[in-house]
Amino acid sequence: MRVAVIGVGMTKxxxxxxxxxxxxxxxxFFEALEDANIELKNVEAIYxxxxxxxxxxxxxxxxxxxxxxxxxxxxxxxxxxxxCASSSVAFREAVRAVKAGYYNCVAVGGAEKLLSAGTAIGxxxxxxxxxxxxxxxxxxxFPGVFxxxxxxxAKKYEIPLQKLREMMAQVSVKNHKYxxxxxxxxxxxxxxxxKVEDVLNSRMICSPLTLLDCCPMTDGGSAVIVANEKFAxxxxxNSVYVLGTGQASGGSLFRQGEDIxxxxxxxxxxxxxxxxxxxxxxxxxxxxxxxxxxxxxIIALEAxxxxxxxxxxxxxxxxxxxxxxxxxxxxDGGLIGKGHPVGxxxxxxxxxxxxxxxxEFKWNQVEDARIAMTDTLGGDFGTLVNxxxxxx
Amino acid sequence: MRVAVIGVGMTKxxxxxxxxxxxxxxxxFFEALEDANIELKNVEAIYxxxxxxxxxxxxxxxxxxxxxxxxxxxxxxxxxxxxCASSSVAFREAVRAVKAGYYNCVAVGGAEKLLSAGTAIGxxxxxxxxxxxxxxxxxxxFPGVFxxxxxxxAKKYEIPLQKLREMMAQVSVKNHKYxxxxxxxxxxxxxxxxKVEDVLNSRMICSPLTLLDCCPMTDGGSAVIVANEKFAxxxxxNSVYVLGTGQASGGSLFRQGEDIxxxxxxxxxxxxxxxxxxxxxxxxxxxxxxxxxxxxxIIALEAxxxxxxxxxxxxxxxxxxxxxxxxxxxxDGGLIGKGHPVGxxxxxxxxxxxxxxxxEFKWNQVEDARIAMTDTLGGDFGTLVNxxxxxx
Numbered sequence: 054m055r056v057a058v059i060g061v062g063m064t065k066x067x068x069x070x071x072x073x074x075x076x077x078x079x080x081x082f083f084e085a086l087e088d089a090n091i092e093l094k095n096v097e098a099i100y101x102x103x104x105x106x107x108x109x110x111x112x113x114x115x116x117x118x119x120x121x122x123x124x125x126x127x128x129x130x131x132x133x134x135x136x137c138a139s140s141s142v143a144f145r146e147a148v149r150a151v152k153a154g155y156y157n158c159v160a161v162g163g164a165e166k167l168l169s170a171g172t173a174i175g176x177x178x179x180x181x182x183x184x185x186x187x188x189x190x191x192x193x194x195f196p197g198v199f200x201x202x203x204x205x206x207a208k209k210y211e212i213p214l215q216k217l218r219e220m221m222a223q224v225s226v227k228n229h230k231y232x233x234x235x236x237x238x239x240x241x242x243x244x245x246x247x248k249v250e251d252v253l254n255s256r257m258i259c260s261p262l263t264l265l266d267c268c269p270m271t272d273g274g275s276a277v278i279v280a281n282e283k284f285a286x287x288x289x290x291n292s293v294y295v296l297g298t299g300q301a302s303g304g305s306l307f308r309q310g311e312d313i314x315x316x317x318x319x320x321x322x323x324x325x326x327x328x329x330x331x332x333x334x335x336x337x338x339x340x341x342x343x344x345x346x347x348x349x350x351i352i353a354l355e356a357x358x359x360x361x362x363x364x365x366x367x368x369x370x371x372x373x374x375x376x377x378x379x380x381x382x383x384x385d386g387g388l389i390g391k392g393h394p395v396g397x398x399x400x401x402x403x404x405x406x407x408x409x410x411x412x413e414f415k416w417n418q419v420e421d422a423r424i425a426m427t428d429t430l431g432g433d434f435g436t437l438v439n440x441x442x443x444x445x
Numbered sequence: 446m447r448v449a450v451i452g453v454g455m456t457k458x459x460x461x462x463x464x465x466x467x468x469x470x471x472x473x474f475f476e477a478l479e480d481a482n483i484e485l486k487n488v489e490a491i492y493x494x495x496x497x498x499x500x501x502x503x504x505x506x507x508x509x510x511x512x513x514x515x516x517x518x519x520x521x522x523x524x525x526x527x528x529c530a531s532s533s534v535a536f537r538e539a540v541r542a543v544k545a546g547y548y549n550c551v552a553v554g555g556a557e558k559l560l561s562a563g564t565a566i567g568x569x570x571x572x573x574x575x576x577x578x579x580x581x582x583x584x585x586x587f588p589g590v591f592x593x594x595x596x597x598x599a600k601k602y603e604i605p606l607q608k609l610r611e612m613m614a615q616v617s618v619k620n621h622k623y624x625x626x627x628x629x630x631x632x633x634x635x636x637x638x639x640k641v642e643d644v645l646n647s648r649m650i651c652s653p654l655t656l657l658d659c660c661p662m663t664d665g666g667s668a669v670i671v672a673n674e675k676f677a678x679x680x681x682x683n684s685v686y687v688l689g690t691g692q693a694s695g696g697s698l699f700r701q702g703e704d705i706x707x708x709x710x711x712x713x714x715x716x717x718x719x720x721x722x723x724x725x726x727x728x729x730x731x732x733x734x735x736x737x738x739x740x741x742x743i744i745a746l747e748a749x750x751x752x753x754x755x756x757x758x759x760x761x762x763x764x765x766x767x768x769x770x771x772x773x774x775x776x777d778g779g780l781i782g783k784g785h786p787v788g789x790x791x792x793x794x795x796x797x798x799x800x801x802x803x804x805e806f807k808w809n810q811v812e813d814a815r816i817a818m819t820d821t822l823g824g825d826f827g828t829l830v831n832x833x834x835x836x837x
Contacts, residue, residue: 073578099694104506107499107570112577114496114528117827121696127710129692130828131534134524136506142523146538153545178499185504186465300521302491304513318509318519435509436522 056148057285057292058442059158060089060278061404066239066392069272070169074103074110075122077164077274077397082123085160089278091288093123096278097156099130100147102140102163103396105178109170134396136182137343138431139163140275141399141438145298147279148440157284161403162276163396168239168269175270179395182432184305196259196267198306198313198433199346203261206314206348210363218261220366221347222252225265227375228344228383232390234416239271239392252347266347268387273394275401293407296332296424297441299325303434312434316356319430319437323357326426326439334358337441338422339381339409341402343430344388350374353428354382357439376417384409384417402427403440410444448543449677449684450834451550452481452670453796458631458784461664462561466495466502467514469556469666469789474515477552481670483680485515488670489548491522492539494532494555495788497570501562526788528574529735530823531555532667533791533830537690539671540832549676554668555788560631560661567662571787574824576697588651588659590698590705590825591738595653598706598740602755610653612758613739614644617657619767620736620775624782626808631663631784644739658739663784667793685799688724688816689833691717695826704826708748711822711829715749718818718831726750729833730814731773731801733794735822736780742766745820746774749831768809776801776809794819795832802836 062084064077072080078101086093101119106112116130133143140163147161167175180194207217226247232238233245244265252265285292299322303309312318327333334357342357344350354365359380368374374382385391385405388398406425408414424443430436454476456469464472470493478485493511498504508522525535532555539553559567572586599609618639624630625637636657644657677684691714695701704710719725726749734749736742746757751772760766766774777783777797780790798817800806816835822828 075578105499106577107497107573110577111573111581113526113573114575114824114827116527117694117696117824118576120694121700125694126696126700127693127713130694131538132526134505134526135508146523149542149545149547153541153547155541155545181499181503181505183506184510185498185502186467189503301519302509302512302517302522304509304518308513308518321519432506432509435506 054152055282056151056295057280057282058277058295058403058407059280059285059289059292060085061407062088063237063275063401063404064273065237066271066273066394068168069166074106074112074115074164074166075118077272078119078162078276079122081162081274081276082160085276085278089289091158091278093125095158096125096160098128098159099125100133100143100159100161101130102133102143102399104134104136104139104165105181108174108178109166135436136431137345137395137398138429138436138438139396139399141429141440142300142436144400144403144440145300145438148295148298151279151281158278158280160276160278162274162400164274165394165396166272167395168272188306196262199348200259200262202313202352203348209314214261217366218253219249220370221266222249223370224344224347224350225252225389228387228389231384231417232386235386235391238386238390239269240390262346268345268389268393271392271394273392273397275397275404277400277403291411293410293442293444295440296443297326297330299323299439301437306433309434314352315362316352316434318434319353319356322437323439326441330441332424336424337426338424339384339419340426340428341383341405342428344383345393350382357428376419381419384419399429399438402429406442410442446544447674448540448687449672449674450669450687450795450799451672451677451681451684452477453799454480455629455667455793455796456665457629458663458665458786460560461558466498466504466507466556466558467510469664470511470554470668471514473554473666473668474552477668477670481681483550483670485517487550488517488552490520490551491517492525492535492551492553493522494525494535494791496526496528496531496557497573500566500570501558527828528823529737529787529790530821530828530830531788531791533821533832534692534828536792536795536832537692537830540687540690543671543673550670550672552668552670554666554792556666557786557788558664559787560664580698587737588654591740592651592654594705594744595740601706606653609758610645611641612762613658614641615762616736616739616742617644617781620779620781623776623809624778627778627783630778630782631661632782654738660737660780660785663786665784665786665789667789667796669792669795683803685802685834685836687832688835689718689722691715691831693829698825701826706744707754708744708826710826711745711748714829715831718833722833724816728816729818730816731776731811732818732820733775733797734820736775737785742774742779749820768811773811776811791821791830794821798834802834
């Protein structure tokens, strides 16, 4: 029995100071429910991803409140937290539960409120995704982790740092361009015609990363409906199927060494997903990867097996990852252009993948897309999840 | 294929200011690994429960760090957060994953550090298990929630409040007595001979609940090894089997009404577990229930189906829930006597259940125990999990 995604929803990403995390999930949930054309009573469980509701809403233990808010008190509802990968972990677990026959139909989603929390709380909260005892206390925040990665990448692959910066900037130009065209994106209508120089000359955040090398802080919610094939076929004729999933863990940065740029746990997770889907990277039509920083997109594409180590930067610069290239990457703008509401990011990637595979992503539609892959990274290579989706 | 618990471990509950959450889990994990007599490489995934590492260790995204610390980088590791039910949710999901054939053998556990965080941070953190937007901002903390429940219980069932207070006090006397005898308990060697008057006359926390009606704040870790029957039989001959599990969700307190004392989601979860185990409450030899406050034990026993609504208070007063009574409750001291390291509490109940069913709980052994049930409550009736365990 295959597992299908039969409905997707998401809020506009951006600033939602008037909405709680529960509100943001509920909005996305009901859009997904309507998209799936099912009734509330069909949803048997909720898998909810959230990173730091404790810091932004003063709320942990949100799964019960989420269930209650949408009218589904009494069903099992579970909160997953794996930093930026929270709702991807939730999605994978939901898929496996449906595949095992525990449920016919469940909802998966996530929510986060980092933009309206303000920069100070947002930065402190994000830093909780690194090791809180040894790494954060040493002053490490996320721009620092990926600035280290960029420098290591340049050194390891013998690329002059300025040359790498220029290639990284092209990731930003591309993702901002796609984000600017996506009405659900935080930067809809903005930064659509950036130039490499704009990225290089924007404010330095943590050398060599400038402001435009970084994804923004974001409020938002996303949700998808997951069902078994039998139920899916009863209610809709545009199912997208889950072909394979993978998950692995990293760990302390000081023990990772070369893994910072080789992202071995991600390689393991991606290979797990490819094996289950019985396909190879060549079969994938487009990908949604975790571009929390420009260098992160490059590292992700290599570890996932799409490019040799040390070469994805060149591929990006050559346009291979553009929508009209061989492997479109982040056609919705990615984290950089669409925004990154941490707990909601994973299922927002699924949203895009499903819309694209149904040929409904009219803003930046990848032509003839049949197979999509998503990639989410939680923390400094701590939680890695890859999902492969496809249509018949 | 049945699912077995083949090893259990836990730290002493109490104060561990020198240990991180990762350390606490690791200690319990290696004790469980040794108890199971298996090798590190046998563990294929980690299910980790933690409530508020963000507040106490400045750490979210702990699952990868936990896996790395015990030498299992690269395997899937997932953090579950459902307030006090965090590791119970993790346990149930682990059991279902093993039952579905995804893994042969996994580790489940939890950790929390509320005592060494201090009263101010601890109280603020615990309040995050109620609704952060509407309830906490109205001044509600946990003693408040259960003080309301106690008053409602007295009114609904027409019991004079002082009479109810005396019966509640007997829960405290019993659980402190058992905790005092348990070397892993926070109050080992303490409060073993309390009298009802001591409870009634201890410091008032939130009327009618006094200090000795409340469980303490606690640091601690716990872990168990879950395996399928085939693997279990290869490595040990003292397996304890998971006979049934159930989970349900509550929601906002203001929508619960009578559910505050009837705990309908808990009734649903318990019935789900009984149905799966194909037994009735009469078949259960002893229970571990979520006695965060004395009144909570009474409410739990009723919703689980062991006593009619409004009567568990009398049963307690009559000794029915003592170790030599018809239904021993919390023979390890429960949350009140053993301590309540929130994220570690669920798997510490499994620890006790397994030790008892293996006839190894020499401090307060329930005679001829063959079937045990656990009950964990996350938040103000937000996340409910029940587990039934048994031996052949």
